[in-house]
Each structure stands twice: as structure tokens, then as C-alpha cells.
Amino acid sequence: xxxxxxxxxxxxxxxxxxxxxxxxxxxxxxxxxxxxxxxxxxxxxxxxxxxxxxxxxxxxxxxxxxxxxxxxxxxxxxxxxxxxxxxxxxxxxxxxxxxxxxxxxxxxxxxxxxxxxxxxxxxxxxxxxxxxxxxxxxxxxxxxxxxxxxxxxxxxxxxxxxxxxxxxxxxxxxxxxxxxxxxxxxxxxxxxxxxxxxxxxxxxxxxxxxxxxxxxxxxxxxxxxxxxxxxxxxxxxxxxxxxxxxxxxxxxxxxxxxxxxxxxxxxxxxxxxxxxxxxxxxxxxxxxxxxxxxxxxxxxxxxxxxxxxxxxxxxxxxxxxxxx
Amino acid sequence: xxxxxxxxxxxxxxxxxxxxxxxxxxxxxxxxxxxxxxxxxxxxxxxxxxxxxxxxxxxxxxxxxxxxxxxxxxxxxxxxxxxxxxxxxxxxxxxxxxxxxxxxxxxxxxxxxxxxxxxxxxxxxxxxxxxxxxxxxxxxxxxxxxxxxxxxxxxxxxxxxxxxxxxxxxxxxxxxxxxxxxxxxxxxxxxxxxxxxxxxxxxxxxxxxxxxxxxxxxxxxxxxxxxxxxxxxxxxxxxxxxxxxxxxxxxxxxxxxxxxxxxxxxxxxxxxxxxxxxxxxxxxxxxxxxxxxxxxxxxxxxxxxx
Amino acid sequence: xxxxxxxxxxxxxxxxxxxxxxxxxxxxxxxxxxxxxxxxxxxxxxxxxxxxxxxxxxxxxxxxxxxxxxxxxxxxxxxxxxxxxxxxxxxxxxxxxxxxxxxxxxxxxxxxxxxxxxxxxxxxxxxxxxxxxxxxxxxxxxxxxxxxxxxxxxxxxxxxxxxxxxxxxxxxxxxxxxxxxxxxxxxxxxxxxxxxxxxxxxxxxxxxxxxxxxxxxxxxxxxxxxxxxxxxxxxxxxxxxxxxxxxxxxxxxxxxxxxxxxxxxxxxxxxxxxxxxxxxxxxxxxxxxxxxxxxxxxxxxxxxxxxxxxxxxxxxxxxxxxxxxx
Numbered sequence: 001x002x003x004x005x006x007x008x009x010x011x012x013x014x015x016x017x018x019x020x021x022x023x024x025x026x027x028x029x030x031x032x033x034x035x036x037x038x039x040x041x042x043x044x045x046x047x048x049x050x051x052x053x054x055x056x057x058x059x060x061x062x063x064x065x066x067x068x069x070x071x072x073x074x075x076x077x078x079x080x081x082x083x084x085x086x087x088x089x090x091x092x093x094x095x096x097x098x099x100x101x102x103x104x105x106x107x108x109x110x111x112x113x114x115x116x117x118x119x120x121x122x123x124x125x126x127x128x129x130x131x132x133x134x135x136x137x138x139x140x141x142x143x144x145x146x147x148x149x150x151x152x153x154x155x156x157x158x159x160x161x162x163x164x165x166x167x168x169x170x171x172x173x174x175x176x177x178x179x180x181x182x183x184x185x186x187x188x189x190x191x192x193x194x195x196x197x198x199x200x201x202x203x204x205x206x207x208x209x210x211x212x213x214x215x216x217x218x219x220x221x222x223x224x225x226x227x228x229x230x231x232x233x234x235x236x237x238x239x240x241x242x243x244x245x246x247x248x249x250x251x252x253x254x255x256x257x258x259x260x261x262x263x264x265x266x267x268x269x270x271x272x273x274x275x276x277x278x279x280x281x282x283x284x285x286x287x288x289x290x291x292x293x294x295x296x297x298x299x300x301x302x303x304x305x306x307x308x309x310x311x312x313x314x315x316x317x318x319x320x321x322x323x324x
Numbered sequence: 325x326x327x328x329x330x331x332x333x334x335x336x337x338x339x340x341x342x343x344x345x346x347x348x349x350x351x352x353x354x355x356x357x358x359x360x361x362x363x364x365x366x367x368x369x370x371x372x373x374x375x376x377x378x379x380x381x382x383x384x385x386x387x388x389x390x391x392x393x394x395x396x397x398x399x400x401x402x403x404x405x406x407x408x409x410x411x412x413x414x415x416x417x418x419x420x421x422x423x424x425x426x427x428x429x430x431x432x433x434x435x436x437x438x439x440x441x442x443x444x445x446x447x448x449x450x451x452x453x454x455x456x457x458x459x460x461x462x463x464x465x466x467x468x469x470x471x472x473x474x475x476x477x478x479x480x481x482x483x484x485x486x487x488x489x490x491x492x493x494x495x496x497x498x499x500x501x502x503x504x505x506x507x508x509x510x511x512x513x514x515x516x517x518x519x520x521x522x523x524x525x526x527x528x529x530x531x532x533x534x535x536x537x538x539x540x541x542x543x544x545x546x547x548x549x550x551x552x553x554x555x556x557x558x559x560x561x562x563x564x565x566x567x568x569x570x571x572x573x574x575x576x577x578x579x580x581x582x583x584x585x586x587x588x589x590x591x592x593x594x595x596x597x598x599x600x601x602x603x604x605x606x607x608x609x610x611x612x613x614x615x616x617x618x619x620x621x622x623x624x625x626x627x628x629x630x
Numbered sequence: 631x632x633x634x635x636x637x638x639x640x641x642x643x644x645x646x647x648x649x650x651x652x653x654x655x656x657x658x659x660x661x662x663x664x665x666x667x668x669x670x671x672x673x674x675x676x677x678x679x680x681x682x683x684x685x686x687x688x689x690x691x692x693x694x695x696x697x698x699x700x701x702x703x704x705x706x707x708x709x710x711x712x713x714x715x716x717x718x719x720x721x722x723x724x725x726x727x728x729x730x731x732x733x734x735x736x737x738x739x740x741x742x743x744x745x746x747x748x749x750x751x752x753x754x755x756x757x758x759x760x761x762x763x764x765x766x767x768x769x770x771x772x773x774x775x776x777x778x779x780x781x782x783x784x785x786x787x788x789x790x791x792x793x794x795x796x797x798x799x800x801x802x803x804x805x806x807x808x809x810x811x812x813x814x815x816x817x818x819x820x821x822x823x824x825x826x827x828x829x830x831x832x833x834x835x836x837x838x839x840x841x842x843x844x845x846x847x848x849x850x851x852x853x854x855x856x857x858x859x860x861x862x863x864x865x866x867x868x869x870x871x872x873x874x875x876x877x878x879x880x881x882x883x884x885x886x887x888x889x890x891x892x893x894x895x896x897x898x899x900x901x902x903x904x905x906x907x908x909x910x911x912x913x914x915x916x917x918x919x920x921x922x923x924x925x926x927x928x929x930x931x932x933x934x935x936x937x938x939x940x941x942x943x944x945x946x947x948x949x950x951x952x953x954x955x956x
Contacts, residue, residue: 051816052787066519090525098523106516110335110538116517120524151334156902157674167520186673187843191887191898198895213817216846220889220896243891257821259846261888263869266850273825274818277786345648 005175005207006040006063011072013058017282028282032058034231035072040175043201045208047222047239049215049254053278054228056211060177063209064098065089076175094124097168101180103160107152113138113163114148120170137166141196158189165196169204177209182217194221215258219243227251230281230289233308237315247324248317250290288320296321339542342621349617352610359607363412370405374575378402385593395595397584403595406576407603413569414578415607417490417559422551424494429501430544434532436502437509448506451499459558463492464567486569486577489562493555501547508540542622549615553608560604578604635804635837636662636685636722641697643677643684652907654680656861658697659933662805667831667838669852669869671845671884674903677861678841682807686724687714702804720750723798724807727814729790733782739766739793740778746800765796768833769826788819792826799830806830807839812847824851845888849873857881860904860914862930867939875952877941879919882952913942921945 013033033055040046050056061067063074065081074081076092084092097120100106107116117137118130135145141162152160161181168176178197182190194217201208212218218225219239226236227250235248246252256272274293279285287305291297300320308316312324344350362369371393372378377400378392386396394403436447471488512518512535521531556578562568563579564586582604585597643655655677662668672678684695685706699706701721706714718724726732734742743762747753753761759778766774769792782790791811798806808827812820828851831838840852848855848869855872857865857880865878876882883899901918904910910917916926923945931942943949 051818061519064523066522093523093525098520100516100520102516106520108517108535108539119521119526123521123524123526123530153335153338158902164520171524186903187845188673188884188887188899189903191889191896192900194889195896195898215817216889219891220893253818257818259821259824259844259850261845261849261873261885263849263873266846271821273821277788277819278816 003041004039005042005044005077006209007073007075008039008059008063009037009073009075011036011059011062011074012070013055013062013067014070030281031231031284032281033062033069034284036228036231036233038226038233038236040207040209042174043205043207044224045201045210045222047218047225048209048211048228049213049218049225050228051213051254051278053230053281055231055281056228057179059228060098060179060209060211064093064096064177066098090124094120094171095173096175096177097171097173098177098179099161099164099168099181101183103157103164103184104152106164107160109152111151112148113150113152113155116152116163117148117167117170120167124171126171133170137169138163140169140200141166142192156189158185158193161185161193162196165193165200169200172204173206175207175209177211179211180213181210183212183214190217197221215243215255216260227254230279230284232289232318234290234319235315235317236308237311237313237317241313241315245313247311247313247315247322248290248319249294249296249321249323251317252323253293288318339621343617346613346617346620348613352613355606355610356614359411360415363408363415366408366412370408372402372405374406374409375401376405388595394599395593397593397596403581403599407578407581407600410576410578410581410600411603411607413486413575414556414559417486417493417569417577418552418556420490421493421497421555422548424490425497425551425555426501426544426548428494429498429547430505430537430540432498433502433505433507434509434536434540437506438513438528438532438536440513444506447502451502454496455499459496460561462496463558463562466496467492467567489559489569493558497551497554501544501551504543504547505540508543509536512536512539542618545622546615546619549611549618553611553615556604556611557608578607632663632665634661635664635702636660636839637698637700638681638685639698639700641681641684641699642695643680643689644694646692646694647907649907653909654861654906655684656909657930658858658861658863660856660863662837662839664804664837665831665835666853667828667840667851669848669855670839670841670858671843671848671855672841672858673843675860675906676858677906678858679809681858682724682809682839682841686718686722686807687711688724716750719746719798719803720801721803722805722807723801723803724809725791725794725798725811727810729787729794729814730782732794733790735782738779738781739785743778743793743797743800746797750801761800762796765800766793768830769793769796770822770829771796787815788822791815791819791823795823795826795830799834799836802834803836805837805839807841809841810843811840813842813844820847827851845884857884860909861906862914862942863933863940864915864942865939866933866941871938875937875939877936877939877946877949877952878943879921879949880915883918913944921949 011033012035015030015032017028017030036059038046048056048059058067062069069082076096079092081089081092114134117134121130121133134148138145138147143159143162155163182193185193197208198221210218210222222239224237225239225242226233227242227248228234229250235242235246235251242251243255246255253272253274260266276293279292285292287302291301306318306320308318310316311322378396385398386392388395392402392404394407396402432447436444518531518535521535559568559577560579560582563577563583566583568579568583569577578600581600585601588594588596638658638660641655641658642653645652645654658677658681670678683689685699687706687709689695695707697707701717704717706717740759740762743765744755744758747758747761763774763778766778771777771789771792785793812823815823824847827838830836842848852869854868855866856863857878859880865872865876865881872881876885886897887899889896899918904914912927912929913931916922919926925944931944933940933942936946
């Protein structure tokens with residue numbers, strides 16, 4: 001029996017922007033996600049990293065069909081999600097959940113913590129009184145039973161995030177999409193929440209898709225990593241390989257840009273500085289989308305889009321002149 | 325251990341506390357409360373009947389004195405008593421039409437905001453259409469048109485009846501509320517707790533009723549108070565021009581009493597102008613203060629906590 | 631020994647809130663020397679931003695500020711509004727996290743820089759415009775002459791932050807305070823902005839106070855570091871010393887909680903950030919400190935010398951030697 005839990009193939013999501021440009025009404029297409037493919041095995045963590053405009057957040061939401069993909073397929077436990085109707089999808093939703101970035105907006109301020117945690121079970125029609133389950137979940141995430149009667153505003157950011165995790169666990173999902181789950185938290189609190197994710201995974205065996213821009217945290221928690229740029233995956237492979245031997249220039253530049261908390265290393269490092277800003281996903285560069293900022297760009301990069309190719313160290317990257 | 329060791333305060337309790345810190349609003353609540361008491365206990369609090377003449381003509385105009393606290397009108401009716409009955413009618417009109425228009429507006433706004441797309445566009449253009457007409461002119465025209473339709477009579481009553489006016493204001497007062505609620509729904513719709521509900525498979529109806537409407541209660545309540553004021557003043561304006569609710573038996577409304585001020589100013593019977601207008605101002609101001617305080621108290625930004 | 635351009639002594643800032651007085655800054659001493667880059671590190675409730683907003687005189691009137699802030703000899707606490715307006719932008723500048731809200735959307739970029747120049751210097755409009763273009767060039771904006779005529783919405787986040795920096799250094803202030811200037815930016819853009827700040831420093835000799843929660847950023851650019859917790863300084867020192875042998879349990883905890891290569895379990899700091907309405911007694915960190923003793927709950931410990939660092943832990947001598955984090 002296959003250990004593959006999720007398979008994404010050629011996922012595409014385009015957004016339409018209605019722009020009023022004076023007299024003319026132009027319809028602009030934002031190519032948020034273009035031909036993204038990857039898979040996630042049971043109990044595994046896939047890190048999805050990228051900067052703004054990379055499309056990583058959109059990928060997360062497309063997987064859960066919170067946003068409808070434009071094309072491509074998302075297969076979960078063998079079922080093609082795009083072909084499912086509302087009721088069938090709802091049944092599958094029990095198995096895939098999401099934890100959001102903003103601990104302040106992810107909980108309804110008018111509902112008690114207990115009510116928020118119970119909501120998944122209520123919506124899914126799970127019968128019975130759920131108060132025991134609520135206590136169990138609260139304690140699982142490191143909070144206490146008497147928190148159930150309180151309201152979100154009484155808790156700190158880290159605690160609210162734990163409540164969000166408790167809610168995501170309510171239906172025992174097999175896959176949880178973690179959308180920048182620790183970015184909004186204080187540094188000293190982040191570690192505790194990351195440990196919680198790891199503990200839960202070793203206890204309950206679910207898979208994670210960990211979406212983040214913080215490469216250090218991803219390095220710590222992910223088994224495999226996919227690096228995204230302007231809607232495409234530019235590199236994907238084992239975490240160790242990608243971090244130690246990046247083959248795509250963007251990955252290299254990204255790793256080089258992350259400041260490490262070690263003055264000696266930082267001052268001695270040779271940093272690759274990228275010129276300019278991330279181009280707009282409305283009009284991505286032709287061929288390789290990274291070429292406008294790449295120091296290795298040649299003519300072929302504008303004419304021909306590089307495909308993901310396996311490299312000697314095991315990972316795949318999309319570049320005509322990969323790093324070695 | 326949570327952030328604050330103090331007692332558990334629900335959002336409702338916090339809102340209440342914020343409301344109570346507005347002194348003007350609290351005073352207004354007391355005033356309106358007393359007023360309501362007066363008019364509810366009307367036969368007790370009024371000194372005379374609404375059509376009862378205290379001083380037969382001629383010389384029926386009495387200045388304020390012991391016999392008639394606020395003076396009398398041309399038929400010798402006690403102004404104080406008539407004010408009590410009149411305010412009762414006006415408050416009834418205000419409240420009833422506000423409930424109708426807010427319910428209508430909230431529904432339109434919530435559905436338009438939530439569905440979005442073409443539906444939203446159409447609803448908003450309809451709203452704009454209603455808003456485009458000058459209020460009073462429209463009222464007068466619609467009044468005469470609707471009033472002439474015999475098959476509407478059973479629902480709305482006669483053109484001059486109170487019921488008709490309530491329906492009229494209800495039908496033309498919903499637009500502002502619709503816009504407010506739509507705005508609120510639009511901003512709430514993208515919040516992550518709504519996405520979380522969708523992620524567990526919640527239906528549209530569940531999301532609107534369980535998440536969007538409870539979080540819109542604040543703006544809806546504020547809209548309600550301002551609708552009440554709008555209706556009361558609107559009724560007064562209509563009455564001023566002679567189109568107010570009339571009934572043969574001398575029943576009156578605040579608007580009619582204010583309308584009578586027109587003539588009183590010229591003839592020098594000042595009490596007939598001053599007191600009704602004062603009452604109208606006090607009521608309108610009080611409700612406005614309450615509405616302002618409600619708006620501050622239910623400000624959703626404050627739901628984040630200290 | 632470089633001269634001190636900014637001297638803060640015993641700074642206290644209290645806000646009157648509906649729930650009672652909130653003391654956000656509870657006695658901060660801080661020095662900034664000419665030309666140095668001082669990193670100020672802290673998390674929620676540390677008072678790091680409030681301290682410098684108080685220095686700039688940008689707090690609302692209901693905030694009570696006491697203490698002494700000397701900027702090149704001039705006392706800023708209690709200064710009149712007119713005095714502060716003269717100081718801001720000329721001797722002391724501040725930039726913030728969100729560049730978009732710092733720029734006026736209806737004025738051209740060049741005009742916004744010129745305005746800053748002309749409010750403190752006696753320049754003609756033409757000279758100011760010329761200088762504005764030069765400043766845009768210094769902060770690394772390509773085609774500065776053309777871009778000076780554009781509006782903020784035509785710039786990306788990183789470019790806007792460069793513009794904000796240009797405005798801040800237009801009059802060559804002695805101190806530039808940067809409050810989380812790169813937190814909202816992508817990491818590749820962050821690297822660029824840090825480089826701009828370093829370049830500006832080299833060229834103009836400006837002292838920079840960089841407020842951040844990111845220890846990596848500090849490690850990259852700071853000369854000295856000041857760690858704040860619950861409205862007070864808890865540790866101070868050169869960057870090398872602080873990372874090599876941190877003496878305060880909070881600093882240690884912070885460094886230990888960062889993810890590092892290798893899969894060892896992360897070590898968070900237990901407990902929660904302090905509630906500044908009712909902070910813990912004595913050393914506010916004692917509720918979360920693994921070395922806390924009774925003495926820690928008593929008086930608030932002062933910042934004292936400890937080797938080549940300054941620390942506010944009364945038990946610093948007794949703590950086990952810290953593992954080096956480098």
C-alpha cells in the first residue's frame with residue numbers, strides 16, 4: 001500500500017484582476033501558481049519556502065480547496081479532489097486541516113475557545129457532547145481545561161496559536177497545512193510551538209505542509225523542502241541536500257541572505273546580493289522567471305523555460321546552469 | 325495561565341463597560357427611559373385626554389400655568405398631554421420602521437457581501453437606485469401612488485394612517501444599513517476564522533448565521549438607532565408639510581405638534597412652537613448619543629483585547 | 631573613546647489605560663556613540679520601541695515620560711514642541727517597519743525628500759531637488775532622476791524603505807533610529823536594506839540604533855547590543871562578547887531557542903511574555919528563569935559590569951558557564 005498521502009500535479013491558479021485603467025478596463029491575470037507538482041508521504045513534513053509572490057500560501061489553500069484551482073489535480077488518499085462535490089469534499093475535509101498565520105484573526109472573537117475547538121465536530125455532524133474532547137485537545141497543546149470557557153482576547157499570541165492547533169486536531173486529520181504558523185510569534189515562543197508540532201507528529205503520525213519564509217525553522221522541522229519563486233517550484237528535494245548543496249541560484253541566494261545568529265560567521269560570509277525586487281506575478285519574465293535577477297542569466301534563459309531535473313546530489317531543480 | 329488574572333469578561337461585557345463610560349450616552353439612556361415610562365403609563369401620566377378641551381373657545385389659548393403645564397392649543401387641548409400621546413405615536417413609528425428597514429437592509433447587505441460577484445453588483449446598484457432619489461420627494465410621490473392602489477389598503481392601511489407611514493419609512497430606510505452590513509461582511513469574510521469554518525466544511529448559511537451576523541451586531545445596532553432617529557425626524561418633516569399621519573379623532577404625533585409650530589410662530593403662541601421642538605431635539609440628540617456610544621462600544625478592533 | 635551622541639538615563643514611560651497605569655519603560659540607561667550601530671533586541675513588552683518613541687517625542691500626550699535624554703548635549707525630555715520639531719529630522723531621525731504608511735501617497739517621492747531638506751536647511755527649491763536625487767542615488771535607487779518624479783505606489787516595498795531612509799538621512803542627523811526596518815520585507819530585500827544602512831553609516835558617520843527581535847540581523851550589522859526585557863535593560867555588550875558568553879539568563883534563553891543546523895530539539899523559554907499592567911516583582915524574568923532564587927523576586931536588579939559585558943542578573947557569577955552559541 002502506497003505511503004503517498006498527497007499528490008499535487010501541475011497545479012495552476014490564476015487570479016483575475018479587474019483594473020480600471022482610465023477609460024479602458026483591462027483584465028490582468030495574476031499567475032499566482034503555475035504548474036506546481038509535488039507529493040507528501042504519510043508522517044512526512046514538506047517545507048514550502050519562498051518570498052512574497054512565490055505562491056506558497058496559494059498552494060496551501062488550493063490543496064484544501066479553500067481557493068479553487070484553475071487547473072491541475074490534487075489527489076488526497078487517491079481521491080481527485082477537484083472532481084468532488086460539496087458534500088463529498090466535506091467528508092474528506094475531516095482529514096485535512098489548516099493552521100493559520102495570524103493568531104488574532106484565526107479565532108472568532110465572539111466565540112469561546114471551547115466553542116471554536118468544537119466547531120469542526122459540530123459542522124461535521126459528529127454526535128455527542130464534545131467537552132471531553134475539548135479538554136483532551138487543550139491539554140494536548142499545552143493549555144488547561146479551564147481555558148475552554150474563555151474568549152480569545154484573553155490569551156497571548158502563542159496561546160492563541162495553540163488553540164488554533166487544537167482546533168485543527170479536533171477531527172484527527174492525516175494532513176495539516178501550517179501556513180506560516182510561527183511567524184507572528186515572539187522568537188522565544190516560536191520554539192515552544194515548533195516543539196509542539198514535532199511532538200504531535202511523532203505521537204499522531206500526521207503529515208505537515210509547513211509554509212514559511214523563515215528558512216531556519218523550515219530547516220529544523222522539514223524532511224523535504226520545495227523552494228518556490230514567482231509561482232513555480234525552482235528546487236525540491238531532501239532538506240539536507242537542499243540546504244547544504246543548493247543547486248538553483250535562487251536557493252543559493254536565499255540561503256545566503258538569511259542572517260544567522262552568529263557574528264563570526266555572518267561577518268565572514270560571502271553574501272550573494274540579488275539586484276532589484278521580485279517581479280510582479282502579473283507579467284512574469286519569459287522563460288526562466290528568475291532570470292531578471294540571476295547573475296548567471298544567458299539568452300537561453302529567456303527563450304526556454306528550464307524543467308525540473310534531477311541533480312547529482314538527489315534533489316531536483318529547474319535551471320539551465322545549475323550550481324554544483 | 326492566561327494573560328490577565330482578572331475575571332473572565334466576555335466580549336459583550338467588555339462592550340457594556342465601554343458603553344457605560346460614555347457619560348452622555350448614559351444620561352441619554354436615562355432620559356429615553358423616563359420618556360418611555362411616561363408614554364407607556366399614558367393615561368396615568370397625561371393629565372387630560374388627547375382631544376379633551378380644557379378651555380373652551382373663544383380665548384382657548386392658555387399660556388403655561390397650573391391648569392395646563394405647557395399651555396393649550398386653538399381648541400383648548402392641553403399641550404402636555406398631547407405631547408405624551410404624540411411622542412408615543414412617533415416613537416412607535418420610529419421603532420417599527422427601523423426594525424423593518426434594518427432587517428431588510430441587514431439581509432440584503434449580508435447576502436450581497438457574502439455572495440459577491442454579479443449578485444453583489446446587482447444588489448448594490450438597486451441600493452444606489454433607491455438612494456438616488458431625494459428622500460422627501462420620493463416619499464411624497466410614493467405615498468400618493470401607493471395610497472391610490474386599493475389592493476395595498478389591507479396591508480398598509482389608509483394613506484394617512486400610522487401603519488402606512490411605518491411601511492413607507494421601512495421601505496425607504498434600508499439602504500444605509502445594507503451598505504454598512506455589506507461592508508462589515510466583506511471585511512469579515514476574508515478573516516481566517518471564517519476560512520477555518522470553510523476548511524471544516526461549513527455551509528454558507530452556517531457561516532453567515534454563526535460567524536458573520538454575530539460579528540456584525542455592533543454596526544447593526546448602531547444602524548438601528550440612527551434609523552429610529554431618521555424615521556422620527558422624517559415623520560416630523562412630513563407632518564410639517566401636512567402629510568403626516570392624520571386621524572379624525574384628534575390623535576396626534578410629535579410631527580403634527582411640531583408642524584403646528586408653523587402657525588404659532590406668527591401668532592405669538594410661543595409655547596406651541598417651543599415645547600414640541602424641544603422634545604424633538606432632546607429625543608433626537610439622546611438617540612444620537614446612544615448610537616455614538618454603541619458604535620464605540622462595539623468597535624471590532626477592540627476585540628483584540630488590551 | 632568615541633563621543634557619545636545619545637545618552638539616556640533612567641527613562642520611565644507610563645501610559646494611563648482604562649485598566650490602570652501601564653509602565654512600559656521602567657528605568658532604562660543607554661548610550662550611543664558616534665558612528666556606531668547599536669542593536670536593541672527584545673520581544674513583546676520589552677519597551678524597546680516605546681523607549682525610542684519617547685526619545686523622539688512621538689508618544690501621545692497621555693504618556694508620562696520622565697528621565698533624561700541627552701542628544702549631543704541637548705536635553706530632549708520636557709523639550710517644547712518647537713524644539714522637538716527642530717531636532718527631528720535634523721539631529722535625530724526615525725524610520726519604521728511599514729514604509730508605505732511613512733510616505734504620503736499623493737506627493738511625489740522627490741518632493742517628499744525636498745520637503746525634509748528645506749524644512750531644516752536653507753536651500754532653494756532647485757538645490758533641494760538636486761540633493762534629493764543625489765540621496766536617492768546614495769540609497770541605491772536606479773535612475774534616481776526619473777524615479778524622483780514618481781509616486782510611492784509605483785515603488786516596491788524594498789524601494790520604499792530605501793526612500794524612507796533617504797528622507798531620514800537627508801539632513802545628516804547624528805542618530806538614526808530604525809524600528810524593525812526589515813521585519814516586513816522579504817529576506818532577500820532585507821539583506822539589501824541592511825547593506826544600505828551600513829553604506830549610509832560609512833559615508834555619513836551616522837550612529838544607528840537598530841531595534842529588532844531578529845538576532846541574526848543583529849549578528850550581521852551591530853557593533854554593540856542592548857537586550858531589553860519587561861521595560862528594562864538586562865544585558866549590554868559588544869556583539870562578539872554577547873554571542874560568545876552571554877551572562878543573562880534571558881539572553882541565553884533567547885539564543886538557545888533559535889533553530890540551528892542539526893536536529894536537536896529546540897529549547898524554548900518557558901512561560902509567557904510579561905503582562906506589563908502587572909509585571910512580576912523584582913527581576914521581571916524570574917517567573918521564567920531556570921536559575922531564579924528568592925533574591926530575584928526582591929528588588930529590580932541594576933545593570934552592572936560583568937567582565938566585558940553589563941548584566942542585570944544578580945546571580946550572574948553563580949550561573950554555570952554558558953555554552954557558546956558560535
